[in-house]
Amino acid sequence: MDLLQPIIKPYAWGSRHALARLQGRAAPSAGPEAELWMGAHPSGPSGLVRGGRATTLRDVVAADPERELGTDCARRFGGRLPFLLKVLAADQPLSIQVHPDRERARTAYAAQLRAGARGPYADDWAKPELLCALTPFEVLAGLRPPHEAADVLAGLGLTALRPLVDLLRDSDSDGDGHGDGDGRGDAQASSEALRTVLEWPSGRREALVGSVVDACRRHSSAGGPFAGAYDAVVRMARHHPGDPGLVAALLMRHQVLEPGTALFMPAGGLHAYVSGLGVEVLANSDNVLRAGLTAKEVDVPELLRVTDPTVRVPVVHPRTVAGPGLTEAYDCPAEEFALYRAELAGTCGPLVPGGGPRVALCVAGSVRLRAADGTAVRLGRGASCFLSAADEHVRVEGSGTLFVAAPGVAAPGVTVPGVAVDADSAPARAVLSHPTPPSSTPASSTPASSTPASSTPVSSIPPTKHIKDDNVVHIR
Incomplete structure (x- = not known):
């Protein structure tokens, strides 16, 4: 077991406050701290000390993949740790973005390498994600069905939006509210609406966005099923005035x-995180295609190519599994990762x-955490560690909340080590539900303020030191 020295990404x-408090550091921090990375991705591998020598988790895994990952995991993922664990602390909205599937990532990244050109792909992996909220977390996730998106836009009463409303409602010519009447279908109508908004003529874009934001401001206080979505646009406009992504946001499902x-x-699910603090586990990739609400490079054509309007972004409710205290699994159909949470109250048991x-x-x-050979690691609030496949029969004790990320299930019938599954239940079955209706009570735009200050870190946590290197802050 190795204590990790995670990486802080200082995105704008x-x-x-949130990450500083989580790690027991003074708040506010000198600058924005957006993500805490715990993993082995090349653009931000966590540090650790192995055999008295400072190194990175990426180098440790590369030196002996079978020992660190186990034979099966090393074979399945080419000797690469398949997941990345993060803490996200969003004080401002993230970009409207989408992640590719494995095939698109492979072909597009290979084409970039052959051309010797810079492009939007950072690696050849897909990037499915699972975000678990630590505070109320406001999100835009997945495209609304056309009839619902039409209702959202029509509710603003703007003449400029009438062509979009008609486009979306034309996909439901039989009037049943399910968009299956005229052959064009929901997917094509949603794609065309998104394309129209993101490619709105530059000379008329500022006027459109301004009128939409003003209308959202008027209607956000009137109540109704879309008041929360309207209010989110008003708040996002403070950070990204004039951005067409503000209009595109109304085509997306809003929830807290x-x-x-x-x-x-x-893969293919359009989304934007608005505000909140959460734990995220994802495939070990940094492939992000953006199209709005960002100062970073955008690639609208590639985002439109990758976005799948039929993708529904499900809410995951944890499933109780055998383990110490209250141990829960966040099941999802991702091969690269799985996420578990244990609520311990002076309890002890197998990890x-x-x-x-x-x-x-x-x-x-x-x-x-104590291994069979007697080695032990103590984790205070904000601390993390890596357990290799060689760290077996580990027991956990104490009082606190522990998240554990691990590889996902390879295929139906393959069990996850240490997890009890009913005999009549497939191990990879996800406990999912469709997104809830739009909330009229969005999360606070400053979620970190609801996070209590951390107690003094335990002595086993290395002292924190920021070393700035381009766009990365290393924790030493």
């Missing part, structure tokens, strides 16, 4: 995740899952 949308619930983001490569993160209280 990050909080100056309650703490403890999660959102699974498949779940019991084998394979794992990253454990303590977000509250203090816990102790």
